[in-house]
Amino acid sequence: MPEVTIKNLLSKTIHCESKTERLIDILLAETDWMHACGTKGKCTTCMAKIIKGAEALNELTDAEKRFIKLGRLKEGYRLACQVCVSEDLVIETPEQYQLPHLQYSK
Numbered sequence: 001m002p003e004v005t006i007k008n009l010l011s012k013t014i015h016c017e018s019k020t021e022r023l024i025d026i027l028l029a030e031t032d033w034m035h036a037c038g039t040k041g042k043c044t045t046c047m048a049k050i051i052k053g054a055e056a057l058n059e060l061t062d063a064e065k066r067f068i069k070l071g072r073l074k075e076g077y078r079l080a081c082q083v084c085v086s087e088d089l090v091i092e093t094p095e096q097y098q099l100p101h102l103q104y105s106k
Helices: 023-030 062-069
Strands: 003-006 012-015 047-052 077-079 089-092
Touching: 003 023, 012 023, 062 077
Parallel strands: 003 089
Antiparallel strands: 003 012, 047 077, 047 089
16 A cells, blocks of 8 residues: 655654545544545645655646636645545645644754
């Protein structure tokens, strides 16, 4: 099964239960991850910077395309609530969405 590593969260690695899980579900099962709209693709708070494995992710969703057009989602970033993980993935938490009670690395 795939693994998701959060590089700037002390390289925390999460082992996935299946090959079709949404990234946000994987993250929330093992850690806290910002998600203000309830994982509906209506905000950008669950954004993740994709370091490695982007080529194996699903195509951009309509929600992600809308935020790209608005300039709120930049290249190399995806919404965790819109991404399905099928292979190993390395991500980072963007600085603006880091939670104060977690210890992040540089």
